[in-house]
Amino acid sequence: MLINGRSGDSVAVLDRGLQYGDGVFETIAFIQGKAPLWDRHMARLTAACRALALPRQDVGRLAVEARQLLYSDDALCGRHVVKIIITRGEHGSAYFPGQGDATRILYTRNWPQRRQQAGCEGIVLHRCQTRLATGSPLAGLKTLNRLEQVIAAAEIRQAGFHEGLLCDADGFMVEALMSNLFWLKQGGLYTPVLDRCGVSGVMRAEVIEQAKHFGMRVHEVRKTPETLKSAQAVFLSNALGLTAVTEFSGRHMDVNAVPLKIRNAIQQLLS
């Protein structure tokens, strides 16, 4: 684990990352030592730092530190995850943010095993009762304020599932707990609009670009979960790949209807 470029595993209690969740993070897939979505992750991180007036991060230095970690963990082969956390450090007074260097944290994690299985077999998607607050100034950003997700995760596990669909306070679909949501209908690809809450995933952006590349129409929409009843296919995307949904709200979904061109393109990207 690297903290501001040095080996470590703790942060100050007064760090605003702990005090207020005053920071952002990225969870990045590395395959054979390379991160296929690196540029997208860095663009999102840079945009989030700008939106929150966090110090701009040196992308080159982040790349060097990520490789340094993978090298020292003997993780240049196979699949690994690098998590980057940027907080505002201890600069500020109560809620008022101050000027100064960020706290920069990088560490590696093993690729989640469940993830690999789900990628092949698809998953059953729980319909969460937990709602996401809407009209958030943090909409789209991957910030350290993730307590709604923790509450939803507890609900999903208690219901016996591993992933769940989250709606906003008005009942409109936003995303899944750990992924963005896509569905296929009459040849068009649909995904919830993320202007009022939710995280704008890097793989979501990649899927949208790939779909357009293959001539598909992509629609960002505000819809209730009832829409999924008449979907030909439903799938989830996150930084580690795509996952087909096999069942939602008692209805079985056709895993094979997930557009093959997109599946292949993403699989190739992550191989």
Add this chain to the structure above:
Amino acid sequence: MLINGRSGDSVAVLDRGLQYGDGVFETIAFIQGKAPLWDRHMARLTAACRALALPRQDVGRLAVEARQLLYSDDALCGRHVVKIIITRGEHGSAYFPGQGDATRILYTRNWPQRRQQAGCEGIVLHRCQTRLATGSPLAGLKTLNRLEQVIAAAEIRQAGFHEGLLCDADGFMVEALMSNLFWLKQGGLYTPVLDRCGVSGVMRAEVIEQAKHFGMRVHEVRKTPETLKSAQAVFLSNALGLTAVTEFSGRHMDVNAVPLKIRNAIQQLLS
């Protein structure tokens, strides 16, 4: 600073308090070594832990540790603030919360000087553009997810103020950045309802109880800031006391119209 009963000043990077803001906090006024609102703070902390399925805290142990800190800081005289942070520790896998001991952090801070001045003179209240997301499962709780407040604080400072009124995404008043809001109208006391977002302050509860004790009618309402134009008085409450609003949206407010009985009762409580 005490962390799980031991002297320290840092937490693990993997602590969920940092990773997700998975925790709650209390900011408690101590006057001559005693906390007049201690029971209210402990009731709120206990309720928040239950709501988030965080381990129930031993209130007696928190009291012992708070006094231990004040004693070792030579802070048993005068006014001081004790902050208590409870996180879920490192227990869990990604968003999914696990079972195990919480991380328990206590430390003392000096009483903010600006606060003492504002208490006497009153403050000008900025009208924030930053909105609070609404329909939150965290409504009322004082969690570590406070990034909306950080964004609002930056706005308030940039506008040249020290406190600001926050509305929800639908334009209804919720609270001030660091306080709850009250206004007086035709003899009745009003405060925003906090069922969709906001923090349910311990001093807010105390003010409501005192007002009822003095025979005033107290109304929890959903209103836009325009309501304040015809208010006889506007004041703010937080754990450290009451503050009159002298000006809002270009309109001067009568500091002396803040109900004297309530002012005196709270002043006596905190003396």
